[in-house]
Amino acid sequence: MQKFGKQQSIKRVEDLRLLTGHGRFIDDIAPEGALHLFVLRSPVAHGTLRPLDLSAAREAPGVAMVAAAADLAGAGVTQAMPASILTQKDGRKAAVTRRTLLAEDRVRYVGDPVAFVVAETMAQARDAAELIEIEIDELPVHLDLAEGGEALHDTAPGNVAYDYAFGDSGAVEAAIAGAARTVTAEIPDNRIIVNSMEPRGAYAEIEEGGRLHVAVNGQGVWGTRDNIAKMFGLEKDAVRVTNPDVGGGFGMKASPYPEQFMVAHAARVLNRPVHWMSDRTEAMLSDNGGRDLTSTATLAFDEQNRILAYKVQNVCNLGAYNSGYGQFIQSELFTKVMPGTYDIPCASLECRGIYTNTTPTDAYRGAGRPEAIFVLERAMDHAARALGVDPWELRRINFIRPDQFPYTSATGMAYDVGEFERLLDRAIAEADVAGLAARKAQSAEKGLLRGMGFAYYIESILGQKDEFAEVVFGENEVEIRVGTQSNGQGHETVFATFLADQTGIPLEKIRVVQGDSALIPSGGGTGGSRSVTTQTNATLATVSVMTEAFAAFLAEREGVEAGEIAFDDERFRIPGSNATPTMLEVARMAREAGRTDLLSHRQKGNLDNMSFPNGCHVAEVELDPETGVVRVESYTVVDDFGNLINPMLAEGQVHGGVAQGLGQALMESVHYDEQGQLLTATFMDYAMPRSDNMPNIAFHTEAVPSVYNPMGMKGCGEAGTVGALAAITNAVADAVAERGLADRVTMPFTPVRMWSLLNDAA
Numbered sequence: 001m002q003k004f005g006k007q008q009s010i011k012r013v014e015d016l017r018l019l020t021g022h023g024r025f026i027d028d029i030a031p032e033g034a035l036h037l038f039v040l041r042s043p044v045a046h047g048t049l050r051p052l053d054l055s056a057a058r059e060a061p062g063v064a065m066v067a068a069a070a071d072l073a074g075a076g077v078t079q080a081m082p083a084s085i086l087t088q089k090d091g092r093k094a095a096v097t098r099r100t101l102l103a104e105d106r107v108r109y110v111g112d113p114v115a116f117v118v119a120e121t122m123a124q125a126r127d128a129a130e131l132i133e134i135e136i137d138e139l140p141v142h143l144d145l146a147e148g149g150e151a152l153h154d155t156a157p158g159n160v161a162y163d164y165a166f167g168d169s170g171a172v173e174a175a176i177a178g179a180a181r182t183v184t185a186e187i188p189d190n191r192i193i194v195n196s197m198e199p200r201g202a203y204a205e206i207e208e209g210g211r212l213h214v215a216v217n218g219q220g221v222w223g224t225r226d227n228i229a230k231m232f233g234l235e236k237d238a239v240r241v242t243n244p245d246v247g248g249g250f251g252m253k254a255s256p257y258p259e260q261f262m263v264a265h266a267a268r269v270l271n272r273p274v275h276w277m278s279d280r281t282e283a284m285l286s287d288n289g290g291r292d293l294t295s296t297a298t299l300a301f302d303e304q305n306r307i308l309a310y311k312v313q314n315v316c317n318l319g320a321y322n323s324g325y326g327q328f329i330q331s332e333l334f335t336k337v338m339p340g341t342y343d344i345p346c347a348s349l350e351c352r353g354i355y356t357n358t359t360p361t362d363a364y365r366g367a368g369r370p371e372a373i374f375v376l377e378r379a380m381d382h383a384a385r386a387l388g389v390d391p392w393e394l395r396r397i398n399f400i401r402p403d404q405f406p407y408t409s410a411t412g413m414a415y416d417v418g419e420f421e422r423l424l425d426r427a428i429a430e431a432d433v434a435g436l437a438a439r440k441a442q443s444a445e446k447g448l449l450r451g452m453g454f455a456y457y458i459e460s461i462l463g464q465k466d467e468f469a470e471v472v473f474g475e476n477e478v479e480i481r482v483g484t485q486s487n488g489q490g491h492e493t494v495f496a497t498f499l500a501d502q503t504g505i506p507l508e509k510i511r512v513v514q515g516d517s518a519l520i521p522s523g524g525g526t527g528g529s530r531s532v533t534t535q536t537n538a539t540l541a542t543v544s545v546m547t548e549a550f551a552a553f554l555a556e557r558e559g560v561e562a563g564e565i566a567f568d569d570e571r572f573r574i575p576g577s578n579a580t581p582t583m584l585e586v587a588r589m590a591r592e593a594g595r596t597d598l599l600s601h602r603q604k605g606n607l608d609n610m611s612f613p614n615g616c617h618v619a620e621v622e623l624d625p626e627t628g629v630v631r632v633e634s635y636t637v638v639d640d641f642g643n644l645i646n647p648m649l650a651e652g653q654v655h656g657g658v659a660q661g662l663g664q665a666l667m668e669s670v671h672y673d674e675q676g677q678l679l680t681a682t683f684m685d686y687a688m689p690r691s692d693n694m695p696n697i698a699f700h701t702e703a704v705p706s707v708y709n710p711m712g713m714k715g716c717g718e719a720g721t722v723g724a725l726a727a728i729t730n731a732v733a734d735a736v737a738e739r740g741l742a743d744r745v746t747m748p749f750t751p752v753r754m755w756s757l758l759n760d761a762a
Contacts, residue, residue, distance in 0.1 A: 009648030013507070014492040023245040026201035026217045027277055034203070034273035035064055037263055038125035040115040040132055041285065042107035045357040045676025046150065047136035049103050052115055056131040062124035064270055066132075068115045069102040077101065077265055079231045082256055083322035086162050086331055086353075094162030094353070095155045099321040101258040101265075107136060108152050108320035109357050110677055111285030113258050118266045118274055141357045141676040145294060145315045152320060152355045159355040161318050164331040167348030167411060175309035175346060179300035183383040187375050189725075190747050191292035191317065191670040192663075193686060194364055197488075198247025199278040200287060202260045204267035212239050214264050217246045219254040220485050220525015221517040227256050228264055243515030249487035250660070251363030252288050254527050255324030284681045289670060290364025292317040293330050293371060297379040305389055307398050310339060310347040310410070312375060318353045319360035326362045327353060333368025335411045336460035337722075340376045341420045341614060342398040347410035357676040365660055366718040367528065369459050370725055377455040377726035381733060382743055391730075392428065395456055396421060413460055415612050416707045420456060423638045423702050427454065427616035430700055431636040436620070449623040450633075451737070453730025454616060457723040461610035461715045462528025468520050469538035470602035471499070471546055473587040478505055480539065481513045481602075483523020484531040489717060490649045491531060498536050498645055502543045503583045504570030529715030530610065532645065537709055538605035546601040550586045553598055557589070611706040613714040615639035617658075617723035619731040628755030630666060630732060632695045637723070639699070642706045642714035650716045651699045657720020658697055663689040665728040669748045687750075 017023060042049075054066045072078070081099040088094050103114045115132055119125035142149030147158040176182055203215040212234065216224055221241040229239045246253070259276050266274040278286065293316035300309040316330035331351045339347050384391035399420045400407050407415045436452050443450035470481040480499050484491060496510040513519060524530060547567050555562035558574050566573040571580040581589070590598040618636040623629070637654055644650050667687035671679040680686035705712025725747070732749050733742040741761055746753075 008646070010493060010497055010646055012490045012493045012649065013496065014490070018245065025198060025245045025247060026203055026215060029215055029244050030203045030275035031273055034275045035118050035120060035266070035270065036122040036125050037266060037274055037276040038117045038122060038129050039113050039259060039262070039276070040117065040129045040134070042103065042110060042112040042114055042136065043134065044107060044136050044138055045110050045141045046152070047107055047138040049105055049107050049114060050135040050137070052132055052134065054115065054132060057117055057128040060124065060128035060131060062120035063117060063128045064120070064272070065118040065266055066115065066128065067102070069100060069104040072101060072265070075265070075269070076233070077231065081258065082227050082324065084325050084328060085322070086164060086327040088162050089165035094327055095153060095160070097153050097155065097321045101261050109359055111359060112320070116262050118270065141674070143356050143358065143672055143674070143676060145317055145354050147354070152357065156355055161322070161353035161355055162327055162331070164351040165349065166335045168346050169348040171346040172309045172311050172348040176298060176300045176311065179308050180303045181301045181387060182298055183301070183379070183386045184296065184298045185379050185382040185743065186294065186296050187378050188294045188746050189291045189371055189374060190664065191361070192290045192364065192668045193284050193670055193680070194250050194252035194287055194290055195283070195688060196248030196250060196252065199280060199283040200253060200257065200259065201277040202263045203273065203275045204263040205273040206267055206271055207240065212264060212268060213242065214239070214260060215242045215244055216260050217253065218243055219249045219487060219527055220523060221515055222522055223525070224256065224260060225517045228261065231261050232264065232268070241517045243485050246485070246487045249526065250365045251367050251527060252290070253487070254525070255288055255362050280683070281681045284686065285359065285678060287359070288323050288326070288362035289319065289359050290361060291371060291664070292361055295375045297375050299379055299383050301383070301387065305387055305394060305397055307342055307344045310344050312338065313350045315352045315354060317356055317358065317361055319356060319358045321360050323360040323362040326360055329361070329363055329368045330371060333462070334372045336372070336413060337369045337458050338372045338376065339410045340373060341400055341418065341456055341458050343400045343404065344410045358672060363527070365657060365721045366459070367462070369718070370661070370722045373455065373457045373722050374725040374729070377457070378729060381453070381730045385737070385742060392424065396424065414609060416609065417704045418612070418614060419640070419702070419704050420614065423614070423616050423640055424456065426700060426702055427618050427636060427638040430638060430698055431618035431620070431634070443622055447625065449625060449735040450620070451623070451731045451733065451735025452618065452620045453727050453732070453734050454618040455723050455726035455730065456614070456616050457719070458612055458614040459529065459715070459719055459722050460612060461530050461533065463530040464524030465534065465608070465610060466604055466606040467523060467534040467538040468602060468604050469535065469542040470520065470600065471542055473599045478510050479513050480510060481519050482535050483520050483538070484535045485515050485525045487526055489526070489531070489653060490646070494532060494645050494649060495535060495539065498539055499543070502540065502569055505583050509584070529613070529717040529719070531717070533611055533709050533711070533713050533715055534605070534607060536645070536711055536713065537607055538603065540710060541605035542601055542603040545603045549598055549601065550583065553590060553595065554581070554586060607709055609708040611642065611708050611714040613639065613641050613716060613719050615719065615723060617727035619727040621728065621731040621735055623732065623735045623754060625758050628751035628753070628758070630749045630754060632662060632728065634698070635695045636698045637700065639701050639716070639719060640704050640714065641701055641716045641719070642703055643712040644701065644703070647701065650701070653716045654699055654720040655697055657718060658724045659689055659694060661721045661724025662693065662728060665725055665747050665749060666693065667748050667750055
C-alpha cells in the first residue's frame, strides 16, 4: 500500500526555470568571446569533390581557422565516424562505410560537410565560407529503395547495406502453406525529419589543467566522451563531456555527429572556446531522419481465425552512410515487438537496408518498435476485413492470455505480465464504440466520412539495464547525481520526487545533477524509455547502502546494534530512545562528527530484464471528401505503465508521443527531387502539427505492475508514438471503407492525397 503523497501528480519543478528564461542550453553556456564555427556543406547529392582552395577564406576578416579533410588528415585526425554494424543472415558483417568529419574525395548527400570555418562571429564565418568555391563532378544519384544504381560505397555493391533475417522461416513457410486463410498487405512508412525544438549544437573549450571539455545537447555523455577520446587519441580522463539543458532529442540526438568533433578539434588547435549551433534548414539537411521503409506483411490463420504464422519482409533507407545505430533500427529492434500482444507460434523477418543519396537515418521516437507495431496493426485490420471479422474480436481471439505469462514471444522476448483484454474492454467503453454508428450517420448528413481505428501496442524497453546513482549531502541541499539524461521529459521532478519518497528528504532540498562524465563513472543516458525504471532502481540501491551506513553510525553513537535500528522512509527509529532523526539530521550529525565519508553515497543498480508497457489507442476521424481534409475528432488511450511515480508527467509523455505520431500520419513527409535536393527544408514546405490539429486526448491507465523491477514500473516515453501511427491510419481506412478504399490509404493523409484518392476512385 502506498503512503499518502506517493504516486501523486506533482508539477514539474524545472518548469519555472525553463519557462522564465533561466534554462542553460548550448547557446547559453558558451562564454562571451567564444569563437563561432560554420560548416560548409555540399550543394549536390553525389559527386567527386575536387581539392578546395581555402586561401581567400583564411584571409577573411575575423577568421581564426579554416579546414578541409586534408587539413584534418595533416593534423592526424583520420578516424572515421563510429557506427554499429549488423550481422547479416549469412553470418557476415554488414557493409562498413567510411564517414569522415569532412568529405575526403566524394560527397554523398546534399548537406555532406566539406569544410568548416572558425571566426570571431558567426557572420564572419559565413562570409568567409562563401569565398570557398566547391567544385564537384556530379555522379548519378540513387534514391530508390531498391538494389542498383551508382554505388555510394565500394563496400556495398548495388547499394545494399545488409541482408538480414530473423526467426524460423521454415516453420513460418510451412504454417502459411497449411493455413486455412492467408492475408498479405504492403505497408509503407513515410520518412520524417525529427525537428526537435532546439536544433543540434556543440561547444568545446580547454579547461584549466588541459582537459578537453565538450558540451553537446545530446542524450548522454559517456559514449560521446569515448568517441571523442578515440578520435583524437586521448585518454578518456582527458575528456569531459557535459549535456546542458536539452530542448528535445527523440533518438535523433543520440548518435555521434561530425560537428561535435569539429568544435573539439578547433578548440584544441586554437586553445579558445569554440561554439556551433545549427539553424533550422541546416538541421533538416543534416540531422538523422526517421522511419522510411516499406514492409510486406503476411498473416496465416486457421479456421477459427487464430494466427498460425506471421512473416514480414521490409526494405529500409539508411541514407548515404551508416549512422550510429542506423543498421539496427528496422532489423533487430523491429523484431523486439514484431509479434505484438498476440499468441503467434512462429514469425520471421527479412530486412534489406539500402544506401541512398539522402541524409542518414537512425532512431526516431520508438526506434523500430513503432514501425513494427504499425505494420502488425495495419495487417490485423487488413485481415479483419478480408476475413469478415470484427477487428476488435480478431485481436481478442489472438491475445496472449494472462495465464500464459511469463510468455516468450515468437521473436524470443520474455514478456513478464499483461492483461490485454482488460485494457481493450476499457478502451471500448471510454471511446464509446457503441455510439459510433450514430456519429457516422450524423457525419454522413453533413456529407462527411467518419471512421474509427485502433491499435493495441506493446513496447520493449531498450538500452543499458544498469545505472549509477550518487546522493551527496551538502550543507543546504542534497544532490542526486544520475546517469540518465533529461531531454525535456521532467527527470528533475521524477528523480527528486522518488528520492524524497524513499528518504523523507524534502523535495525542495533535492537537486538533480545529470549530464557530466566527470561526476558519474558511467551511464546510459536517455533512450528506449529506460530512464525511470533503471534510474529509480539505482536510487533504491543507493538509498539502501546509505540507510545501512547511517544506521551503523547511529548505532555506534547510541550504543545499540545496527540491526536494531529501523528506517521507515522518513525517520530512523532507535530502540530505547525517543530520538527519531531524519536523513538530513543524521547527515548533519555526521558532518559535525567529521565523518565526511557519510556525506556521499554511490551505488550501481542492475535489472535482469526490462519491462513491456502496452495499451490500446483509439482514434476517431472525420474526412471531408470535398477538400480531403482529415480531422482527428477524438483520441482515447488506455495504457498499462505499471506503477507510476507522477501520473501527470506520464500523461504528458503520451500527449507528446501521440502528437508526433499524428504529425507523421497526417502531414509530415520528406521529399527529394530527382537530383537528391531536399524539397522540404523549411517549415514553409515541411508541415508540423499545431495545436489546432490536436484533439483532446482522453488518457487512462490500468496498471499491471511489472515483476522485472522492484517498483513495478514500465517505461512510458515512447509509447504514445508506438500506438498512434496505426490507430490514426486504421481510422482513416475505416472512414473510406464504404468506398472500397480501406486498403489503399497511405501516410501522410494530406488533403491533396485524400482528395485525389477519393476522386480517382470515383
